[in-house]
Amino acid sequence: MTAIDDRAAAAPHRGQSLRRKEDPRLITGRASYTDDLNITGQLHAAIVRSPEAHAKIVSIDTSAALERDDVVAVYTGEDMADLLGPLPMAWVPPGVDVQNPPHWPLARGTVKHVGDPVAIVLSEDRGAAIDGAEDVFVEYEPLPVCMDIETALEDGAALTHPEIGTNKCHEWSLGGGDIEAGFAAADVIVERRVVNHRVSGAPIEPRGVLADYRAGALTLHTSTQVPHFVRLFAALILGINEEKIRVIAPEVGGGFGAKLQVTGEEMLCSWASRKSGRPVKWIETRSEHMAVCHHGRDQVATVRLGATKDGRLTAIHSKILADMGAYLMLLTPAVPSLGAFVMSGVYDIPAVQTDITTVFTNKCATDAIRGAGRPEATHMIEVCMDQLADELGMDRLELRRKNFIPKDDFPHETALGIVYDSGNYEGALDLLMEKLDLPALEAEKAELAAKGIRRGIGYSTYTEICGLAPSRITGPEGFGLQTGLWESAIVRVTVTGNVVVYTGTSPHGQGHETTMAQIVADKLGVDPAQVEIMHGDTGTGAMGLGTYGSRTTAVGTEAVARAADKVVEKARSIVSHLLEAAPEDIEVHDGKFSVKGSPDKGLALAEVSGVAHVQPEKMPQGMEPGLEETSFYDPENFVFPFGAHACIVDVEEDTGKVKVVRYVAIDDCGPAINPMVIDGQVHGGIAQAIGQALYEHVMYDDTGQLVTGTFVDYALPTAAELPSFETDRTETPSPVNSLGVKGIGEAGTIAATPAVVNAVIDALKPLGVTYMNMPLGPEAVWTAIQEAGQ
Structure with missing residues (x-):
């Protein structure tokens, strides 16, 4: 055998x-989802939320709501003085000063973004609770708003938290090798402003909470990815013995990081159940989810990539400005830093530097959304690799191959001191090339161009850091997470x-x-x-x-x-x-x-x-x-999946509409346990990333009002916009665990945005368009074509 x-x-x-x-x-x-669960005697909760992006709460008049026969109780932030602390933020990196203004389940004194909760109304009927919430009258005194991260640190900018005297949350850096020497050795340096815009997790099921406090014990049903974290912080915030709290996650209905959180609503419903003596149920509406469930991404980076004239990479330096929103949630300030650990990607780069500055604005908080920092890092690297290839006059794949970490050099320690467990990047790209018929694609380009359709192909070769766990690295004395993983x-x-x-x-x-x-x-x-x-x-x-x-x-x-x-x-x-x-x-x-x-x-x-x-x-x-x-x-190291993706698009010159014609993904997550499950995860990740690249964008206006509050305004891709994805895999076992396995759930999200963007730019090069940032909607693409033509 x-x-x-x-x-x-x-x-x-x-x-x-x-x-x-x-x-x-x-x-x-x-x-059974949270909304399917009911307990005898339960009350339904509706939350009164701020229509203002930044305002002083002058007064809250609950009398009209309390006069209603169908309203049982109304509570405000002032009623919750018995909480032992605000909502948690679990990242305290050694030697880094992170500004963390208190974030309460109900706002106290001021509101900081549209949707900030100011009161909770309880009723035996859900509709009556909503009606009662409309009868709570709040007087606001509007304050100046800060909405633009690129001007938030300028003198005279409106302050999200005036008490700390700045919109800067923190600064954090990670580097390895001599970055100045690296750029000095470069014959060519490309510098690009790379935008990774704000998106929503948008799971099929919004969040839901059913809290039941009885006889000193709390049972909390909640659609969460982290039930044990919720239990821990409920004990710390509510002052209940941890062993008296039981947290149950029924069917969650998708998370994508949006439910990797300890939320104000969980603490609020638990507190209200204890206060009222009855179970309390809250089910989030879709418009609530879009406004107040944390968003992801929202970074602007200045990326410099240097190479010799023969294409050898010498240095990469990323300066990242990241929008925290108004508050810090569980992992908010840590997310941009997660990408820094793989800022050299699949390449052997002798000098790597990442400098991160985070900024408060009057928007909903950001936090982990599928990929959490690594999609942003991969996007920076891979779009800049294409830009560098153009500057050098070199084939994009030749440039990548020339700089791959060789397969016989694993485990490989990067310039940052991060040890990649295993890899065969050349093998993944070779298999990708077997799936593509490049001569046929080139022939089709000419035929389509005559019809006003521009075809392009984009590539992304990636690795990611996952299997988040090694406590010696991620814990309080290392990265700064206040827990072992x-x-x-x-x-x-x-x-x-x-x-x-x-x-x-x-x-x-x-x-x-x-x-x-x-x-x-x-x-x-x-x-x-x-x-x-x-x-x-x-x-x-x-x-x-x-x-x-x-x-x-x-x-x-x-x-x-x-x-x-x-x-x-x-x-x-x-x-x-x-x-x-x-x-x-x-x-x-x-x-x-x-x-x-x-x-x-x-x-x-x-x-x-x-x-x-x-x-x-x-x-x-x-x-x-x-x-x-x-x-x-508790593993000794992370695991590092990798792969090579290709996206083929057609762009209509007259309209700017982008159609994804074909998408091919080669991924390596170690020996497969269930190939069908792997394919499903890759499919979902690619769909999510194509959505970000072409359609999805959480947007606010200059006054802080959310413009994309429903799926009418926030465009999610459907099956009609997506091709049938072609997937395959190589198998390179990890030495970190006995199964040899690596992660796959975020791979498509990490790899696909640069593949799509590179494909669109490739399609538009004959028209003079050499660089674009996401999202590449028809208007943005059409405008770029017109400006290039002028």
């Missing part, structure tokens, strides 16, 4: 595109031989119930249908830090695998004792724990578990009954 045959025999379910275990309940309408898992074999897995991660659509079951089933010699994955409930099972940063497979599933390995070892000991064989001679084969060379001599997992639970006297002396193990996993 070959090594591949051996692996397939040992792990028959791994690498198979099994149908997702979670899908039947989702596609038949049998899943380990994961834990419990694997329990029942008396009848079924397997229950408790994971501390909290998936919300990625397919982890299926992929985890495949891993555990192969280790224990059972069918994946026998493996139940339990998650999202702090009251049962394992502790965990949640799902984000493409960490669930590389960290959470590794913890599951290690717990399963412990179960296997115990089962081997039991079987070896019963069969009078050495433990090392017991193998899992064809669903049995059997003696090597004697497949008929063995026990199925159910038989082993039966002994462990029903007849423990037959187990080795001193061994505890039961068949259950726990594992905590």
